[in-house]
Amino acid sequence: MALVNLYSDTQTRPTSAMRKAMAEAEVGDEQRFEDPQVTELCSRVAALLGFPAAVFLPSGTMCNEIAFRLHIRPGGDEAILHRRSHPIIAEAGGPAAFAGAMMYPLDTPLGMFTGDDVRGALRPAGDRYSPRSRLVSVEQTTNMAGGRVWPLSQLREVVGVAAEAGLRLHLDGARLMNAVVASGVPASEMTAGFDTAWLDFTKGLGAPLGAVLAGSVELIDEAWRYKQMLGGAMRQAGIVAAGALYALDHNVDRLADDHALARVLADGLASLPGVTIDPDDVETNIVIFEHDEPERLCASLKERGVIMGAVGGRRVRAVTHLDVDADGIQTALEALERVCAR
Numbered sequence: 001m002a003l004v005n006l007y008s009d010t011q012t013r014p015t016s017a018m019r020k021a022m023a024e025a026e027v028g029d030e031q032r033f034e035d036p037q038v039t040e041l042c043s044r045v046a047a048l049l050g051f052p053a054a055v056f057l058p059s060g061t062m063c064n065e066i067a068f069r070l071h072i073r074p075g076g077d078e079a080i081l082h083r084r085s086h087p088i089i090a091e092a093g094g095p096a097a098f099a100g101a102m103m104y105p106l107d108t109p110l111g112m113f114t115g116d117d118v119r120g121a122l123r124p125a126g127d128r129y130s131p132r133s134r135l136v137s138v139e140q141t142t143n144m145a146g147g148r149v150w151p152l153s154q155l156r157e158v159v160g161v162a163a164e165a166g167l168r169l170h171l172d173g174a175r176l177m178n179a180v181v182a183s184g185v186p187a188s189e190m191t192a193g194f195d196t197a198w199l200d201f202t203k204g205l206g207a208p209l210g211a212v213l214a215g216s217v218e219l220i221d222e223a224w225r226y227k228q229m230l231g232g233a234m235r236q237a238g239i240v241a242a243g244a245l246y247a248l249d250h251n252v253d254r255l256a257d258d259h260a261l262a263r264v265l266a267d268g269l270a271s272l273p274g275v276t277i278d279p280d281d282v283e284t285n286i287v288i289f290e291h292d293e294p295e296r297l298c299a300s301l302k303e304r305g306v307i308m309g310a311v312g313g314r315r316v317r318a319v320t321h322l323d324v325d326a327d328g329i330q331t332a333l334e335a336l337e338r339v340c341a342r
C-alpha cells in the first residue's frame with residue numbers, strides 16, 4: 001500500500017539529485033570557516049534575508065534558542081510571542097532554561113498579532129514590579145496556527161511598535177520561503193526591521209538537516225559563542241550544506257505546488273461530514289481542520305495508508321510537501337471520505 005505521509009513537511013527525504021550534490025561536495029572544517037559549502041550557504045542566506053552575516057546551525061530549534069539567548073538579558077526580560085509558537089510549544093522550555101526568558105503568550109487568531117496587541121502586552125517602563133519587555137518573536141508562516149502568511153503591512157506595524165518601545169525583534173522563518181512563494185513578497189522585505197531571522201532547510205525545502213540564522217555581524221559573532229557552547233560547531237558540514245544549497249536552487253519555486261495541493265485537500269475536506277474547516281484559511285502547505293474524534297480519525301486514516309497528526313483539542317494537521325503529489329492527495333481524500341462517512 002502506497003503511503004501518503006502528510007504528518008509534516010519534515011518527513012521529506014533527500015532526492016537522488018540532492019544526495020548526488022551532497023556526495024560530491026567539497027568540504028572543510030566548518031568551525032574554522034574552511035568549509036566552502038557552508039561559507040557559500042551563509043552568504044547566500046544572509047543576502048536573501050537582507051542581513052550582513054549568517055551562521056549555519058544543525059536545526060531551527062537551535063536558531064530560536066540562540067536568538068533568544070542573544071536578545072534576552074539575565075534579570076527578568078520578557079519575550080512577546082503567540083501562544084502556539086514553536087519556542088513555547090516545542091522547544092522543551094529552552095527559552096526559560098537557556099535564555100532565562102519570561103514568555104508573554106498572545107492568544108490572537110491564526111497565529112498572528114497586531115501592533116496594538118504588542119502595545120497591550122508592553123510592561124510599564126521602569127516599573128520594578130514588572131518583567132522587562134525585551135523581545136517580539138514572529139513566526140512566518142504560522143505553523144500550529146495553520147500556515148498563515150503575515151501580510152507585510154501587519155509585519156511593518158508590529159516592527160514599528162516594537163522599535164518604538166526599544167524592543168528586539170526575531171523572525172522564526174522555518175517556512176519563510178513558503179510565505180515568499182505564496183505572497184510574492186521578497187524575503188528581505190519580510191525581515192526588514194528584525195534583528196535576527198532564520199530559514200529552515202528541513203521543512204518544505206526538503207534537505208535532511210540544517211538551518212541558517214542571520215543578523216548583524218555583532219549578533220552573529222555572539223551567536224558563534226553559543227553555537228560552540230551547545231555543541232553546534234561542526235566539522236565537514238558541507239555535506240549537509242550542499243543539500244541546503246541544492247534546495248535553494250531547486251526546491252523554492254515548487255513550494256507553489258504544495259500550496260495548490262493543500263488547497264485541493266482543504267476544499268475536499270470542507271464537504272465532508274463532521275469536519276470543520278474554512279478552505280480560505282489555507283494559504284500555504286499547512287491544513288488544520290477540526291473533528292470530534294481526531295485520534296480515532298488519524299488511526300483510521302493510518303490503516304488506509306494516510307498519515308496526519310492530531311495536534312491537540314479537536315485539531316488535525318496535514319502538511320503537503322515534495323514527497324506528496326496530486327495522486328497522493330486524491331488517495332488521502334478518498335480515505336477521508338470513507339472514514340468520515342462511518
Ligand SMILES: *Cc1c(COP(=O)(O)O)cnc(C)c1O
Pocket residue numbers: 058059060061062064086087139143172174175200202211
Ligand atoms: C520546525 C519548526 C521549528 C524548529 O525547526 P527544527 O529544524 O525542526 O528544529 C521552529 N519553528 C517553527 C515554526 C517550526 O515549524
